[in-house]
Amino acid sequence: MTHNPTFLIRGARPLGGDPADILIRDGRVAAVGAPAAGDPAAEVVEAHGLIALPGLVDLHTHLREPGREDAETVASGARAAAMGGYTAVHAMANTDPVADTAGVVEQVWRLGRDAGHCDVQPVGAVTQNLDGAHLAELGAMADSIARVRVFSDDGMCVSDALLMRRALEYVKAFDGVVAQHAQEPRLTEGAQMNEGVVSDRLGLAGWPAVAEEAIIARDCLLAEHVGSRLHICHVSTKGSVQILRWAKSRGCDVTAEVTPHHLLLTDDLAESYDPIYKVNPPLRTAEDVAALREALADGTIDCVATDHAPHPIEAKETEWSNAAMGMIGLETALSVVQHTMVDTGLLDWAGVAERMSATPARIGRLSGHGRPLEVGEPANVTLYDAAATREIDPAAMASKSGNSPYRGTTLPGRVVATFLRGTPTVLDGKIQ
Template sequence: MSTTLVTGARLLGGESADLLLRDGEIAEVGTGLAAPEGADVLDATGLVALPGLVDLHTHLREPGREDAETVASGTRAAAAGGYTAVFAMANTFPVADTAGVVEQVQRLGEEAGWAQVRPVGAVTTGLAGQQLAELGAMADSAAAVRVFSDDGHCVSDAVLMRRALEYVRAFDGVIAQHAQEPRLTEGAQMNEGAVSSVLGLRGWPSVAEEAIIARDVLLADHVGSRLHVCHLSTRGSVEIVRWAKARGVQVTAEVTPHHLLLTDELVRGYDPVYKVNPPLRTQADVEAVREGLADGTIDVVATDHAPHPVEAKDCEWAAAAMGMTGLETALSVVQHTMVDTGLLTWADLADRMSAAPARIGRLAGQGQPLAAGSAANLVLVDPAARWTVEPETMATAGRNSPFRGTELPGRVVATFLRGRATVRDGRLVDRDARHDARHDTEGSRP
């Protein structure tokens, strides 16, 4: 195991301190620490130190869609973006609806070694919404699944949703709902509003999201179980979650970086890179989700990283796939929209992008404080750096970033996974110079 002394980092954007990383843990935190013999020393003066980021909503595509992304390429992108753990969504081929498939996904993450991969299990068999998947078997498997989602599909059957919530309560699981009433969104192409009327595209009404969230918080309250709302995007959704939390419902919610910044006005050019589910909303919705994230109504920023092969996006709007990449731009977008605007502190960002997602996903060893005895999962960020998004240079196999050509603040300088650098000086570290990835997921089982 390597030893690294990080000197002069601003912990959570506050006071400067040194961190001694040894044997996969933060061994010591203080000022003026002496470097042990043979230790690697990293001068982090001016850099912000954060716990390694945790993404509660990542599409790694493997198995089955390796033309879009693999676990290896997706977790390389995660490391480049400052992430030390990702939750891999279930819409693979085959679907991650059995113990065998979720264990395969976790094993692929261990072999790649760039970030800890925790599989998300499907709620229903084949994401078909007809019968519950093997929830208990996935929970008891080596992957120890605690988050279940049919993301990409809504569990629209209220009885089935109730049964799922009841089932996962036994092992402290959570149902992560893709809130989209299917009958209200048939053939929908973008947000329903003034822009959709001008463009002549069928609208996707906000109420299609809000109706499912309202139903599900009542179901969660009724059965006393945990509900998580995926990629919340509307002002009404924020209000419903705020009401539910005030009532004491066990509900958490996430927002994506693109819903914190982009609006449906961008669709006027018919560029399919802006086609996403849920769709880009209005400026009023953007302001509402920012406010919700700031006041804690929204618990998590999750990327909904959704890479696609070029041909799935380089086509006419109606035929294009929905989704955007996000792992390598998320931290910068959140700095731009929330930290630099004064809505969040760096400590708040660490909560929304590390501690809270780890807590919701019951992921031990991630999202921990930067303190002695914690796992050495951390990221060093240069908040003063500026960079321009160039998808072709990114680690992800997907090129469908909505931020192409955009100048963003903040750059990941180093990422450490259990004390080993996966990124150093802004560059990915070659695996042979790094470590045996099989040690990365120790302590992951709750």
């Protein structure tokens, strides 16, 4: 992947529109349009019928390195990202050690650069060691080579209202954003799954929707008060959607993400007590799923983020209450979005490109990603076969972990190729 040859992508449909040829040269889009005479030196990629999207951008990825290299490494996670059509991912800070210093974020950034399959943009922790009590050196991380702009204690909520206020204010100095994992800790002590009919029947401690909604409401009001940018991670409830809609109508500078699994799966899957469905925030009800889809369609929720959370087998082959929370998602995200949003008529491919590429890149301030497929732009391109179907087999995935809730199910669509600045990271559905 060191050389940068010229590629002619023939017959793809940019954003699902009319077929066009896309010429990629020197890492940039050199031409888009009617079949070009082309460059005789170009390597031709036949792409008839494929959708061309700007390379996807994930705001929320757990790559586990440093610390849990048995579950995922930056390199394996970057390969999984490329296979999923991503050209940039934000690596969450809850590693071991926590990414709360310039040293750790630079290490992760270098690992990503060396891996090469995808740009790895570290997220910095808001508080030291995610302790929720002492601000980490946010400025040092912002000024480091890693140029951190997204700060999050993801996995933990910044529950202290004053500390949250300070963090929101402080990151304004470098155009940062605090990405909140909205979970009121006292209301969710020992919580195992969505609190409701199913948790009551199964005897599993409940994670009530109000524990998410109360924090989102508080933080939207705080962000509005101090004039800061706020991002809400993995929104999971109908009530959260209503609060976000209200906050945006007041002019609050808040953005929000939803995961593919919250767009598709519901809490009744826990009936099996199979912790493959255990995730935080938990799977909610069909009513919540419908509200989340509608909110993603109308823009109340700005983007899709995977919350890709790899875990080794033994962390899931256990009793529900002992199992780790989280599911992998990089290599199924686009398929789930097609299934839940495109095939249902809620979004067109331009809408998908906005919510999975342009908007997350803008929120994360990644200037080289999420750009339109136009001449002169960086050649970050994903080619996707929306007409394909595939049975999900985690063993065949690039991720080091197999904790996919879609194992054995059939999903539409397949990523055929991914280009990162003109270099193919995936071709013919295979990692390069």
